[in-house]
Amino acid sequence: MSAAPSPVTLASPSPGLRAALIGAGIGASRTPRMHVEEGRALGLDYGYDLIDADQLMTRDIAALLDQAQADGLAGVNVTFPFKRAALDHVDSIAPSALAVGATNTVVFGPDGRVAHNTDYAGFAEGFRRDIGTQAQGCALLLGAGGAGGAVANALLDSGVRLLFVQDVDTAAAEALVTSITARLGAGRVRLAGDLRVAAAAADGIVNATPVGMAKLPGTPLDMALVEPRHWVADIVYFPLETAFLQQARAKGCHGIDGSGMAVFQAVLAFELFTGRKPDPARMRATFDSFT
Structure with a gap:
């Protein structure tokens, strides 16, 4: 397995972009709304789904990644309990994930599956x-x-x-x-x-x-x-x-x-998925709008 090329290739912004979060017991996640509302603010046709292993009754991260890629997603965020295991099912690992030994963001693109880690910076x-x-x-x-x-x-x-x-x-x-x-x-x-x-x-x-x-x-x-x-x-x-x-x-x-990490990891992941720079303050406001 090789290190990711530098600079990292971002997903190209285009109509109908979709991403998702893979995890277990993630029904209360605030991540989808942060992504979708920021996409709307930037004029993107951008969807963001939840892929909940608890609902699907599986812990097969390889199969979950395969399905997400087959469905045409730009990439996925990865959360508990898959952040380490997902590294075994990518084509290359960006320095951010290599240093940490885990990934929370996998981009599907021309370089194959590239694992990143935006938790560190977040x-x-x-x-x-x-x-x-x-x-x-x-x-x-x-x-x-x-x-x-x-x-x-x-x-x-x-x-x-x-x-x-x-x-x-x-x-x-x-x-x-x-x-x-x-x-x-x-x-x-x-x-x-x-x-x-x-x-x-x-x-x-x-x-x-x-x-x-x-x-x-x-x-x-x-x-x-x-x-x-x-x-x-x-x-x-x-x-x-x-x-x-x-x-x-x-x-x-x-x-x-945990709000700071949640917001800023999403800011960085959004850019990796869409190739567009989001507004961190706007994404923070979306996060804070949850009751």
Whole structure:
């Protein structure tokens, strides 16, 4: 499998463009409306569908990608639980996805299936806008899956000097630590080990697990480990105010919800699918219009 050509070839804007989101339990996603309304604002005939593996009763990402491409889609966004697995079913991998080890955006075009990752830049932009003057020396990341890899790299490239990584899948956490160490050198990332020790050392705690989603309620760690001095961030956005954020804010923590990552990853994916630059403020307004 080769790296993607540079510059990345974008889908050509044309009438009847269609894209979709592939995931499991995604009925509450705000992504379709952001894409469709932005397409309408730019005068595009642009549709965006949901391909929900839970509704289709399948976890065969290869078959889902095959069908989406056969249906003539310009590309698909990919979410939980397929962000890593989808990399095995593309023709080339853009640097953004190669660095993270996962994809959330697959473009179908003249270069075949090209895997991108807009989660990295999406989280980084939302984090930059919302972190303010909070200390960023050390952070604890919960979750080393497809989204966790993007968030880990974004945190370390956005000011965090030391990152502790924890995942119930120890092998996934170890693989992420190894990957980041290869890219940034020793001393920037460690396995969390004892969460009490890692949380005590951290300035902030980030949830990059699916815990907190409507279908997976709860908190990703014992909230007794969260102190008022911590800033906390969550990538879950349905619900926007997760139990993790609610309980942390109640303690006085500075909180960052999943809206920034959700909006800015969609901004970048929209451009990859359509070849047109969207208006981030307009897409944010669409996101915020949900009740």
